[in-house]
Amino acid sequence: MxxxxxxxxxxxxxxxxxxxxxxxxxxxxxxxxxxxxxxLFSRLELVSREEFDIQSAVLARTRSKLDALEKQLAELEDSLRDKSKPS
Structure with a gap:
């Protein structure tokens, strides 16, 4: 605020x-x-710079974790695909 x-x-x-x-x-x-x-300011729902920076950092960490999970999922899917192929 x-x-x-x-x-x-x-x-x-x-x-x-x-x-x-x-x-x-x-x-x-x-x-x-x-x-x-x-x-006026309360209706505009403004936030302080500090709060904005904190939320930006949280979002960046979340994005990083999501990227890592997507990579891990892709590797698992590739691994399963390789195992299911006839030899």
Whole structure:
């Protein structure tokens, strides 16, 4: 999931862009932006870079194991084919 600090930082920066002297409006704007951005990011089902890298590594290991199993199966099939051929 997206780091809440990023959402807070985005909301704070956007609120600071509001005209000076509108302190209460800035606070409300920041609060509403934080809620809106959090909701948006959760609906987008974004993941952190760390989680993505972990899942990529898991997928690579799984792919490697699958390749090894496919090779082993092909060798077994060849072995069975050789044994079943008439001599």
């Amino acid at each position: 997206i780091d809440p600090k990023i959402v807070d930082d985005l909301a704070r920066r956007a609120a600071e862009a509001a005209p000076a002297g509108m302190g209460e409006l800035q606070k409300d704007l920041e609060k509403n932006l934080r809620a809106g951005l959090s909701g």
